[in-house]
Amino acid sequence: MGTPMTAKASVFIATSLDGFIARPNGDLDWLDQANTTVTEGEDCGYTAFMDTVDILIMGRNTYEKVLTFGPWPYEKPVIVLSRNPIDIPTELTTVTHSSKTPQALHTRLSAEGAKRLYIDGGITIQRFLASGLITDLTITLIPVILGEGIPLFSPQQQDISLTHTETISYPFGFVQLKYKTL
């Protein structure tokens, strides 16, 4: 028996040019607006990425935002990370809650055989980054400066060096950057 492989922990997110993932109140109107310019049928790699994901991990804010979108959009298991318990509708059988640390959760899921985790939501991404767990980031830059909002990145103690792996420029003005952590 070998040791279990360590799961990748991946970020796949859109931001404004000034690095915001939402307006201060969580609104995504600017992103919805930008998405109206996208070539029909183009999902900017989302399906291909999602096909490689075993489990989504998101914070309470992102979870509650997703609930407002209408029908639950994810088929894959979702773990909502928050210190306090949350109400999960019984019909959302693929959603569970965890109050573990990112490290403990990552270790458990790796031991259970997960190959890739999709880490979503500003605070949750920041916690995984601060724990040194993020392996790769795909950031799609939307051509707008918002001026204020919920940031993708937050103050942290030390530099994180990255390796640029790919950039895709879409004809509708989105630029998708891909990096691996070293």
Added chain:
Amino acid sequence: MGTPMTAKASVFIATSLDGFIARPNGDLDWLDQANTTVTEGEDCGYTAFMDTVDILIMGRNTYEKVLTFGPWPYEKPVIVLSRNPIDIPTELTTVTHSSKTPQALHTRLSAEGAKRLYIDGGITIQRFLASGLITDLTITLIPVILGEGIPLFSPQQQDISLTHTETISYPFGFVQLKYKTL
């Protein structure tokens, strides 16, 4: 006689992936470090850009930082924008001071025939952006997350929509994004 053309006001700057142009104390060690990986002779479009520039406009902080670099690096005229007068060594005959607003300075320089202004330094860029004067931005993303520092962008009142014009991926991991304002 026609009305004078309006000068372009351009940003050409490097930032960390999290949008900082320098560490909190102004240090550029991370950029110097990254520049050691650059292919010899590659200037990421700087000379070609500078050839199109008539006048540089920068704030006092940037001016004082440039002074520490050693010999004055610019042949073109430089205007240091600050509310209070500054000491300019008499040998720097190409450097002058202005306490005008970005709008007033831009109007004056346009009337004098300037075709393109190079706007440099965080606060000065932010003032020109807030005044709606910036026409185009070239941002070179360095593959590092710093966590804190002097930001390129700052809180502002309204969205600024951009048109993406070009992205260049360099083999040493820099990604150069080019946008025009609408």
